[in-house]
Amino acid sequence: MGLCSWDVLDGAMSYHDPIDSKLLTHYLPFLIRLIVENRLNTDTSSSSTLKLVLPQTEFVQYMINNRLACQLFLRFIIEIYHQKQFWLANQLILYLNELVECGAADKLFLHQLVYFVRQSVEQIHYIGILLDRFFVLQAQGHEFVLYYGLLLLKHVLYKPNGTNLVSKYLSHSLKPSQDHSTFIHDKYQQLLHDYDEYLRQLQSREHSQQQSATDKQSSFSIFH
Numbered sequence: 001m002g003l004c005s006w007d008v009l010d011g012a013m014s015y016h017d018p019i020d021s022k023l024l025t026h027y028l029p030f031l032i033r034l035i036v037e038n039r040l041n042t043d044t045s046s047s048s049t050l051k052l053v054l055p056q057t058e059f060v061q062y063m064i065n066n067r068l069a070c071q072l073f074l075r076f077i078i079e080i081y082h083q084k085q086f087w088l089a090n091q092l093i094l095y096l097n098e099l100v101e102c103g104a105a106d107k108l109f110l111h112q113l114v115y116f117v118r119q120s121v122e123q124i125h126y127i128g129i130l131l132d133r134f135f136v137l138q139a140q141g142h143e144f145v146l147y148y149g150l151l152l153l154k155h156v157l158y159k160p161n162g163t164n165l166v167s168k169y170l171s172h173s174l175k176p177s178q179d180h181s182t183f184i185h186d187k188y189q190q191l192l193h194d195y196d197e198y199l200r201q202l203q204s205r206e207h208s209q210q211q212s213a214t215d216k217q218s219s220f221s222i223f224h
Contacts, residue, residue, distance in 0.1 A: 019068065027062065027069050031076055038080075038088035060098050070102040074109050082116045086126045093133040104134075105142040114148045118155050124165055127156055136173045143184055149174050150187050157191075157198060166195055 063070040077096065080089050096104040103109055121127055135149035153169060156162040170192060176184045 020066070022062070023066065023069055027059075027066075028072070030059065031072070034088060034092075035080075035085075038085050060095060063099060064102055067102070070099055073099070074103055078109075078112050078116055081113065081120055084120050086121070090126070090129050090133075093130055096134045097137055100138055100142060100145075105138060105145050107144045110144050110148040114151055117152065124156050124159050124162060127152055128165055128168075131169060131174075136169070139174055140177060140179075143180055146174060146176060146180065146184055147187060150184075150191055154191055154194065157195060163195070163199060163202070166191075170195060 063073055073095075077089065077092060080092070117127065117130065131149060131152060135145055135152070139146040139149055149169075153166050153174065157166050170188075174188075176188050
């Protein structure tokens with residue numbers, strides 16, 4: 001997180017956005033506190049588990065008014081997924097909805113977020129939480145959000161029980177409207193095709209297994 005902070009501060013953004021003292025004395029220490037409390041909540045050996053103190057309204061408003069703080073928070077979200085700190089990620093996802101006009105719906109952030117989610121998250125349950133708390137809520141108003149939500153669904157499709165999760169979103173919540181571009185509609189139709197084709201493969205495989213089991217039973221009956 002510190003290295004990412006220097007990337008932001010050393011970049012062109014720092015020339016246009018002044019660094020106020022609260023960023024260093026309040027904001028970054030609060031992010032560090034979140035990391036500490038996350039470890040306390042996920043450490044099974046700890047006898048006393050603290051509850052995470054979620055960002056207050058003024059904390060979110062500070063990010064909206066301070067572009068540096070917002071960019072650091074978006075990097076922070078990416079990093080906690082990369083580090084597989086899913087408990088903390090689940091608590092903070094909703095705050096992305098407050099920052100859609102400040103970078104949370106931008107292509108660059110979404111690309112990085114989805115990349116690390118696909119690389120780090122093995123249990124599709126956590127992807128479902130991310131979809132419910134951010135992608136579904138913003139998909140209809142922000143085309144890039146819908147696009148990367150569809151990419152997450154395609155990633156989930158071939159995982160165990162992935163078809164159930166994909167079917168939950170394809171029929172309504174991540175279905176493009178007439179306001180979305182042809183590109184998005186094409187991606188949606190391709191995912192529908194992949195979903196139907198994969199279902200046929202699963203059904204064919206199940207039928208073959210059942211037929212094989214029946215043949216073995218019949219063979220056993222003949223010799224006994």
